Amino acid sequence: MPGLRFEHVWKLYGRQAPAVADLSLDIAEGEFLVLVGASGCGKTTSLRMLAGLERPSYGRIWMGGKDVTDIPPGRRDVSMVFQSYALYPNMTVYKNLAFGPRVRREPREHIRRRVEEVAEILGIGGLLDRHPGELSGGQRQRVALGRAMIREPSLFLMDEPLSNLDAALRVQMRAELIRLHKRLERTATVYVTHDQVEALTMGDRVAVLKDGSLLQVGTPAELYDAPATVYVATFIGSPAMNVIPGRLSIVGGRPRVACLGAEFEVPWPLRPGAAARDVLVGIRPDDLGPAARAPRGAVRIGGRTDVCEQTGIAIYATVNCPGAALVARLPRSPVPAANQPIEVAFDPRDVHLFDSRTQASIADRSHPALAGVASPAAAAPPGTTK
Ligand SMILES: Nc1ncnc2c1ncn2[C@@H]1O[C@H](COP(=O)(O)OP(=O)(O)OP(=O)(O)O)[C@@H](O)[C@H]1O
Numbered sequence: 530m531p532g533l534r535f536e537h538v539w540k541l542y543g544r545q546a547p548a549v550a551d552l553s554l555d556i557a558e559g560e561f562l563v564l565v566g567a568s569g570c571g572k573t574t575s576l577r578m579l580a581g582l583e584r585p586s587y588g589r590i591w592m593g594g595k596d597v598t599d600i601p602p603g604r605r606d607v608s609m610v611f612q613s614y615a616l617y618p619n620m621t622v623y624k625n626l627a628f629g630p631r632v633r634r635e636p637r638e639h640i641r642r643r644v645e646e647v648a649e650i651l652g653i654g655g656l657l658d659r660h661p662g663e664l665s666g667g668q669r670q671r672v673a674l675g676r677a678m679i680r681e682p683s684l685f686l687m688d689e690p691l692s693n694l695d696a697a698l699r700v701q702m703r704a705e706l707i708r709l710h711k712r713l714e715r716t717a718t719v720y721v722t723h724d725q726v727e728a729l730t731m732g733d734r735v736a737v738l739k740d741g742s743l744l745q746v747g748t749p750a751e752l753y754d755a756p757a758t759v760y761v762a763t764f765i766g767s768p769a770m771n772v773i774p775g776r777l778s779i780v781g782g783r784p785r786v787a788c789l790g791a792e793f794e795v796p797w798p799l800r801p802g803a804a805a806r807d808v809l810v811g812i813r814p815d816d817l818g819p820a821a822r823a824p825r826g827a828v829r830i831g832g833r834t835d836v837c838e839q840t841g842i843a844i845y846a847t848v849n850c851p852g853a854a855l856v857a858r859l860p861r862s863p864v865p866a867a868n869q870p871i872e873v874a875f876d877p878r879d880v881h882l883f884d885s886r887t888q889a890s891i892a893d894r895s896h897p898a899l900a901g902v903a904s905p906a907a908a909a910p911p912g913t914t915k
């Protein structure tokens with residue numbers, strides 16, 4: 530199906546804050562788009578509107594160049610895995626998987642082959658004779674996934690389909706879903722998760738929602754390298770970005786930032802007209818390391834070590850600096866002792882800057898190095914005032 534579009538879509542339930550607010554988003558044919566955000570941000574509601582299970586309060590939804598806002602779910606050629614997966618309790622796994630194809634009157638032999646294929650991919654081949662009540666949560670979730678996979682629809686909608694799986698199985702299923710998506714070349718997948726690692730590893734593009742609003746949509750690299758707001762900056766990436774108050778000044782036409790008792794020149798372009806102001810300085814833990822290994826021009830900050838977290842490949846250490854506690858990435862050995870003096874450093878090229886009042890990035894996103902990022906929208910539903 531060529532393309533999907535949310536066009537100024539709102540979903541309002543009674544008098545509470547909008548579940549979805551002025552969502553405009555294009556999803557290309559064959560694209561794997563991830564909707565990510567905290568609980569309650571409107572992910573499931575957006576997906577249900579694509580499936581036709583909810584009608585937008587305002588706005589239109591387009592599929593393949595057709596306005597489908599008023600088209601019922603059964604006529605949308607969409608396969609959805611629900612967050613609260615409902616299986617038929619009195620049917621075996623085999624019958625649950627075969628239910629859709631049977632309703633569509635597909636040939637019996639073809640159905641058998643498809644069920645076996647899908648069961649094989651999902652590692653549930655040995656469970657075909659069991660009933661859902663005899664399965665673990667993760668096994669049930671895989672059956673629910675299988676029911677969607679058995680079709681080859683124009684659009685896959687998946688609402689946290691891996692949330693009940695253990696870590697190893699989740700990584701394996703992620704790979705299977707990406708493989709499935711690649712095989713169905715023209716099928717778009719819209720995938721919901723609250724897990725930013727899942728979002729970054731699976732999405733061609735990732736859309737970050739907060740309180741019903743789309744904050745930013747971009748490739749995983751764009752979101753990581755050029756977050757448009759402090760929220761996106763701290764939501765994407767683990768451990769979370771350090772955010773420190775600072776002051777931007779323009780000295781001899783060049784932007785300089787003072788923070789943590791240090792001062793440095795900003796070596797990349799700011800938005801036109803960016804003047805002196807209070808800023809929030811963002812530094813990813815991965816961009817903050819031991820000063821001894823820092824490149825020339827790095828900014829050095831002295832502090833004392835606090836808690837250290839081993840990840841196997843590195844240590845993320847909290848460093849108490851005057852005015853802020855920063856998380857820095859240190860080599861895995863030697864393991865630093867607690868409360869030891871340490872000097873950490875960052876390269877000003879890796880710094881992110883946000884206006885402290887609006888929380889928006891003040892990097893010049895029209896610059897090639899920082900392009901491709903949407904601005905957060907602020908709007909009110911049609912016919913209302915904010
Ligand atoms: N049928 C409904 N009636 C009233 N409010 C609703 C309804 N469905 C959802 N909401 C509200 O809309 C907002 C968005 O809900 P939604 O289910 O889309 O969130 P979500 O991002 O999927 O969250 P989660 O990660 O917890 O599944 C929430 O505040 C929720 O309480």
Ligand SMILES: [Mg+2]
Pocket residue numbers: 572573574612688
């Ligand atoms: Mg949900």
